[in-house]
Amino acid sequence: MSFDNAYEALVADHAEGDARWAFGTGFDDPLAGVDTAVPSGVDGDDLAAYCLMLGDDALILSHRLTEWCTRAHELEDEVALANIALDLLGQARMLLARAGQTDGTGRSEDELAYFRDENRFRNVRLAELPGGDFGxxxxxxxxxxxxxxxxxxxxxxxxxxxxxAIAAKGVKELTYHRDYAARWAVRLGDGTDHSHERMQRGLDEVWPLVAELFTAHAVQRRVVDAGVGVDPAELRDEFDDVLGQVLEPAGLRRPEVAPMGRVADRAGRDGVHTEHLGYLLAEMQSLARAHPEATW
Amino acid sequence: MVTAFDTGVRADTARSVAETVTDPELPMLTLADLGVLRDVETPEPGRVIVTVTPTYSGCPAISEMRADLHRTLTEAGYTRVEVRTALDPPWTTDWISDAGRRKLAEHGIAPPGRAPHTQQGPVPLTLGPPRRHAHCPNCGSEATDELSEFSATACKALRRCRSCSEPFEHMKEI
Structure with a gap:
């Protein structure tokens, strides 16, 4: 069988209604058939808000990484970044679907990704930091x-x-992501003067957003008490230890910079973002908003 | 009236039908070879519940797999087909059957080794080049290097053979 283009091959032999899987919205529910009951003693709204935080972290960084497609310095790294973005997108889809199930609104992953405004996104600001520089x-x-x-x-x-279950699956994927980033950090940090300088600068630019990662939001404190969430403050020691294992052989210094300010003690988890998120969402959401309910 | 005998026979039949469905991206492998097909139940005549698990969180083929299972079982005469997703336990390459490993190698993809153990405490960082070994599927040489842990699909790494100089893919262990 021959086709004039790749898209024809993708839709060939598919029953009506399931021909969109590779190139558009209308994916089926990533949690189809999973028992989605909310555990006893857990507030559905809190669980949903927590899932949104985790889902938005993955979704926004995934989008940032896909911006490297056709722009990375060599094919292997372009493929690597796209693969990492795809893993994160998969995590985001399941987490957003879980959020829509547990808050009682029944919103789908697409509604949450494409039809929320900037101040409704709950990701940490680190995820929205623009790329453009490989370091x-x-x-x-x-x-x-x-x-x-x-x-x-x-x-x-x-x-x-x-x-x-989403987290257990994610652990296997994130292990590969961390190893990839750590190896590049060592290669650049311990490379030429120029690569070292660029890698150190990258670290310096990211570092003001680190403190926010370990600051618990009220929702996080409540889901920790309910036994369903993780206290971000608990993660600092492991984070510092692993970063030390990378920075030392890379010859990179741990930046000493002030954390990025909060606005009336609010930051990404409260929907207060950097100016970069609005541009990212404009690109990510414009098509879905211009043609709501469209299928193709 | 439905007897246990009837449902048992039907489960076997439904299972053998479901086991013919192949992976959309690795069509030489069935979903059963891949360990993605977890369970087939026939609670009553004409009805079948199939359980699948995704390989990676973002695997774009999972909805295609679900549609293929649905279509194949419907064509085999099952009137009520339900395809469920199980996320737990997470998929591991250790579930790929011996037949699946053989077919991968025959098609130029080096099969995975044993998946790393899940252990208590922090996941160790691996800074050095990964110590995985893979035989070249073209010439059988053991002298192969990993070029990238990421390749054309989420489940594969890219390697090169130092003996025959051919690049090849390796299904990476998770």
């Missing part, structure tokens, strides 16, 4: 995956079986 992206990915791996390792013991 900065590696620093961002190293910090993010080290922190997130420590969080998901603990979350795999959550009382919410769905969150625990």
């Amino acid at each position: 900065r992206t590696i620093a961002q990915l190293l910090v993010f995956s080290t922190w997130k791996l420590a969080e998901f390792s603990r979350l795999s013991r959550s009382r919410d079986p769905v969150l625990a």
Whole structure:
């Protein structure tokens, strides 16, 4: 069988209604058939808000990493960044679907990703930091995956079986992401004067956003008490230890910079973001908003 | 009236039908070879519940797999087909069957080794080049290097053979 283009091949032999899987919205529910009951003693709204935080972290960094497609310095790294972005997108889809189930609104992952405004996003500001410089992206990915791996390792013991399963799966993926970023950090840090300088600068630019990662939001404190969430403050020691294992052989210095300010003690988890998120969402959401309900 | 005998026979039949469905991205492998097909139940005549598990969180093929299972079982005469997703326990390459490993190698993809143990405490960082070994599927040489832990699909790494100089893919252990 021959086709004029790749898209024809993708839709060939598919029953009506399931021909969109590779290139559009209309994916089926990533949690189809999973038992989605909320565990006893857990507030559904809190669990949903917590899932949004975790889901938005993954979604926004995933989008940032896909911006490297067609722009990375060599094919292997372009493929690596796209693969990492795809893993994060998969985590985001399940977490957003879980959020829509537990808050009683029944919103789908697409509604949450495409039809919320900037101040409704709950990701940490680190995730929205622009790429454009490979050293900065590696620093961002190293910090993010080290922190997130420590969080998901603990979350795999959550009382919410769905969150625990998403986290256990994510741990295997984040292990690869962290190793990739760590190896590049050492290679650049311990490379030429120029690569060292660029890697150090990337780290310096990311570092003001590190403190926020370990600051618990009220929702996080409540889900910790309910046995379904992880206290971010608990992750700091493991994070510092792993970063030390990377920075030392890389010859990089741990930046000493002031944390980025909060606004009336609010930051990413409260929907207060840097100016970069609005541009990111404009690109990510414009098509879905211009053609709501469209299928193709 | 449905007897246990009837449902048992039907479960066997439904299972053998489900086991013919192949992976959309690795069509030489069935979903059963891959360990993605976890369970097939027939609680009553005409009804079948299939349970699958995704390989990676972002695997774009999972909805295609679900649709293929649904279609194949419907064509085999099952009127009520339900495909469920199980996330726990997470998929591991250790579930790939011996037949699946053989077919991968025959098609130029080095099969995975044993998956790393899940251990208590922090996940160790691996800074050095990964100490995985893979035989070249083209010439059988053991002298192969990893070029990248990421390749054309989420589940594969890219390697190169020092003996025959051919690049090849390796299904990485998770």
